[in-house]
Amino acid sequence: MSGASSRTVLVAHPGAEMFGSDRMLLESVIGFVESGARVVVALPARGMLDVELRRAGAEVVIIPMLVLRKVLLTPRGLPTLFRDMFRGLRASWRLISRVRPDVVYVSTIIIPQWPLVARLRQLRAVSHVHEAEASGNRFVNTVLYLPHLAAHRTLVNSRFSLDTIAHALPLLARRSVVVYNGVASPELPAAPRRDIDGPFRVLFIGRLSPRKGPDVVIDAAAELARSGHDVRVTLLGAVFAGYEWFEEELRRRAAESGVEVVFAGFHQSIWPFLEDADALAVPSRVDEPFGNTAVEGILARRPVVASDSSGLREAAGGYPTSTLVPADDPSALAASFARIIEQWPTVREGVDESRRIALDRHAPEQYRATVTGHVVDPT
Template identity: 50%
Template sequence: GTALVVHPGAELYGSDRVVLGSVAGLVADGWRVVVVLPGPGPLVPALVGEGAEVEFAPQFVLRKRLLRPRGWGELVSTAVRGASAAWAALRRHRPDVVLVNTITVPQWPVAARLRRIPVVVHVHEGESQAGAGVKTVMYAPLLAARRIIVNSRFSLAVMAQTIPALSARADVILNAVPGPPTPLPPRATLDGAPRLAYVGRLSPRKGVDLIVDALRLLHDAGTPATLDLYGAVFPGYEWYEEELRSLIASGGLQESVTLHGFVDDVWPGLAGADILVVPSRLDEPFGNTAVEGVLASRPVVVSATSGLLEATDGYATARRVPADSARAIAEAVAEIVASWETVLPQLEPARSMAANRHDPGVYGDHVAAVVAASAAAPASAD
């Protein structure tokens, strides 16, 4: 049969990498997979490499700014184009099932339901701090889904609190997080100069400026740490990168911080690091990057919030710190450096646990099973 997969971007950040794992599982299960994206990007060759067909179509992507009055014009125009494109793709491919990746493309579940095509929505969001009205708008289209895949218990709780009826059709499947081909062993000694790394979007909610502030605190305390930033800003947030550069300059850290921009392959960067920092200010539905740090055999410092707590649960090499605190990050890094001999033997057991918990093959099988069950269920299941 044919599975039509819809995704709102073509980069290779968290949900992009997860949809890649979903596609791999569907192809392995014998589906013909067609992926609809809004445009080209590094995700495209990766999807083709997994055996999927890829096409581009206008998409209505629900952004919070569109819900404000000044965004209503753009909301209407993109909604019209997106609805037309969704309807045309469903008519053209006549899929047996539709998998919608994220809740930010709300027209697709509704369009598929209207065409009597079973639809599965994969929820990656956990916007607990959004207002009740906004959350209702975001989650309401899921009522058109036959099954819902949720990436964490935290995301499930936020969804169920908003629309309780959705929990009955939901399955929690932890994200697939492939590890590096060959993990590079950590350094035996740090010589008092730890190498910190951050991987992900450069944005205020991700708290990247907090690491820069923490680095300055470490330098002030006599620890000449360095920091590598792997990631780029979302279009429209260029001002934040300028603020980061100003913060780096004002702290005299130009020789200690390197901005690498977006990288397809995170493993060389993690191999060159001693400690990964994930300093999110706001709730994260999960924490793929934190898991990647564990899989790279590196200790991680994460904000003690939401899905990051879930992502690092059980790992002795994870340090949880209060959100929005550069000082707490600096203190956690200093503690890891001071206890490095104790940390080293804990890294391999943590890596092995993460590899089992987030095995891509197991994940792909679980997703394929949910999709197949949804396609096979009678129409009355809706």
């Protein structure tokens, strides 16, 4: 890209884990680096993402920043909010003076100061929105999206996200562009096993939180077992700090279900678990802006059953081996698992076509090029 090698991109991101938006941030940074730009990433803490960013060729700096969490929007959290806001303003201002970027790329809506600071410093800013809750409070959504009017361009990860923005803040939606997530996968994932001999192996990937619905998977598996099927569930993920009570509840529910439930914890690589699975469940109860996990299941050549809602319709819809079911409905989820078992030879034959479609829709190279075009070398 012309002039990219002389540009400096300052990237701001609110965490250092390796979940959906973190992985997309890494893909974006890889694209910026590949274009020849100097890339400096500001994070609030060290973590697995920090290691991967440096491996990709970016410089990483750890600075204070305001990261909006629900706990901060309570009377008890307000002192911390104001403290983080002032510390974050000072730190971002100083970092911009030191790095002297040509453009600031702001990842997610929960670091609201960055587009405003970039605008004050007369820098081009691009926000990338990975959050959308159409069922949420419209006023709250408007407040969250409002700072991103300071950005020159806003990227969003689905039509659902764009529609949610349009409902809350039409002016921002008119300046936004949909860029579907790029999802990496192994070059040749293992085929599904030829026959279902032994337990039907269901995998859940994600935070162990009520929003994501791992308890729905346990209840569905229990119902499937009551109908005569042998089934095993693996929960791949961990809880947020403060949600330990929910893991305890899940373990109690698992013990009462009569089904083998494996609590695998968090693992950076999900592919060995997908290889061992017969089907992936994505049973989110609430709005998902997109649904990387569903795409990863399809790319892994596994049938996927996802909630028929929000961005999951875009992520999991239109594939021969994916099924959409009503959210928070264990019976519908169990029925879908039963159909997969009954139609296993047909399902097995369809996974390669599903993978081909997913590769066409979500090639990481295409994602990197598109985001880089908007950020590093805009026309």
